[in-house]
Amino acid sequence: MSTTTLKQALLATSLKPASRLGVHTTCFKSPVLASLSGLHQRRFNSSKTLKCSEDDALKLLNEQRKLRPSSPHFTIYQPQLTWYSSIANRVTGCALSGGFYAYALGYMALSGSIPLDSDTVVQVVASSPEWAKVAGKAIVALPFTYHTFNGVRHLAWDMGYLLDLKTSYTAGYTVLGLTAVSTVGLALI
Incomplete structure (x- = not known):
């Protein structure tokens, strides 16, 4: 051929x-x-490599950064319940896990010098004034109940429920109400 x-x-x-x-x-x-x-393979390059000093390269980079689009700062937006509930869920989760880790590390580190066993903790709590007991229980109950109820809300979202704006806000206010009632109830037990 x-x-x-x-x-x-x-x-x-x-x-x-x-x-x-x-x-x-x-x-x-x-x-x-x-x-x-x-x-035959042909290549066409439209970019050029500039040879310049380090100062000139930094100046060029800063000029290029000025041309980049920037997103607006979040403070221009009206705060939403969903923002606060998301932040609070993360904070309460970190507080709970941090408290458990701190107690566990303290139990391991101070087991010889300061007793942190259950009997000692029960004696310290029993000898505390009533206001300290209620305050201590409220400090522990608030993040626990909020994280629990908001976790149920997240599970509902994962299953496809409460996804529109109205029901999401209703669920958010329900979580806040249940958290307040259960925190007071647990603190007063």
Whole structure:
């Protein structure tokens, strides 16, 4: 088969040139196909590399940064219940886990010098004034109950419930109400 016949066959079938397909001429074993002029790979670069000093490069970088679009600061938006509930859920989760870790580390580290066993903790709580007991229980109950009820809200979202704005806000206020009632109830037990 001659070279002109191959060129005509390629043009007749309207195939893309091999260079646009990423085909290298070395992929072909036939010297006839490798000699076709339309099958050579060509690259066109539109970017240039500038050789400049470090100070000039920093100046150029700072100029380019000025041209970047920036998103508005979050303080221009009206605060939403969903923001606060999300932040509070994270804070209460960190507070609960941090408290448990602190107690566990204290129990392990101070087991020889200061007793932190259950009997000692019960004796300390029993000898405390009533206001300290209520305050201590409220400090523990508030993050626990909020994180629990808001976790149920998140599970409802995961199952596809309460996703529209009205029911999401209703669920948020319900979580706040249940948290307040259960915190007071647990603190007064």
